[in-house]
Amino acid sequence: MTASERAAQPTTLAPLRRSDIPRCVEIEHLLFPGDDPWSAAAFRAELSSGAYYLGAYDGDGALLGYGGLAILGTRGNYDTEVHTIGVVPQWQGYGIGAALITGLLAKADALDAPVFLEVRTDNDAAIALYEKNGFVRMGVRKGYYQPSGADAYTMRRPPVSRNEVDR
Numbered sequence: 001m002t003a004s005e006r007a008a009q010p011t012t013l014a015p016l017r018r019s020d021i022p023r024c025v026e027i028e029h030l031l032f033p034g035d036d037p038w039s040a041a042a043f044r045a046e047l048s049s050g051a052y053y054l055g056a057y058d059g060d061g062a063l064l065g066y067g068g069l070a071i072l073g074t075r076g077n078y079d080t081e082v083h084t085i086g087v088v089p090q091w092q093g094y095g096i097g098a099a100l101i102t103g104l105l106a107k108a109d110a111l112d113a114p115v116f117l118e119v120r121t122d123n124d125a126a127i128a129l130y131e132k133n134g135f136v137r138m139g140v141r142k143g144y145y146q147p148s149g150a151d152a153y154t155m156r157r158p159p160v161s162r163n164e165v166d167r
């Protein structure tokens with residue numbers, strides 16, 4: 001498929017299916033080869049934990065990307081964390097990552113929860129995506145990613161009710 005055909009393809013967001021897990025594992029290996037890509041067991045544990053996972057699908061139902069938000073705490077006092085977001089390499093740059101983060105943040109906003117995440121300090125694309133969506137850098141975790149030993153920024157987006165004040 002050419003770049004212009006990709007740009008013209010409709011994509012859909014929907015809850016990630018357990019049947020997508022094998023493809024998620026393949027995509028993880030493409031995206032995070034040096035940083036302990038997630039196993040099928042890790043994805044199954046996430047989906048069983050009540051985390052909010054979205055998949056992005058093409059018109060034939062093929063998985064193009066996924067994102068997951070863990071929901072912690074209790075009613076009225078939720079915290080959330082973006083645990084993963086990824087788009088298959090050929091489909092990067094077509095707005096799928098933006099759509100996935102928008103979907104995850106809509107869930108966090110419905111809970112009026114802050115959102116936390118870690119991102120490699122050299123991951124300019126992801127950092128730009130997060131900063132565009134209201135995240136600010138909080139600090140650095142040295143050697144957070146293994147086995148690469150790469151550092152991570154911790155980032156936070158305030159609860160939607162604090163947007164005017166904090167953003």
Ligand SMILES: CC(C)(COP(=O)(O)OP(=O)(O)OC[C@H]1O[C@@H](n2cnc3c(N)ncnc32)[C@H](O)[C@@H]1OP(=O)(O)O)[C@@H](O)C(=O)NCCC(=O)NCCS
Pocket residue numbers: 031085086087088091092093094095096097098099118119120123124125126128129132
């Ligand atoms: C980060 C990632 C999810 C972005 O998904 P994507 O579908 O390629 O991104 P989009 O096309 O929706 O672009 C959304 C925004 O991200 C940023 N962005 C995306 N690619 C970028 C690049 N190559 N350089 C700089 N910024 C970039 C821009 O802010 C962009 O907005 P703009 O197009 O208005 O400038 C994708 O690059 C990816 O899967 N990367 C590998 C996995 C990864 O690093 N995940 C994050 C782990 S914390």
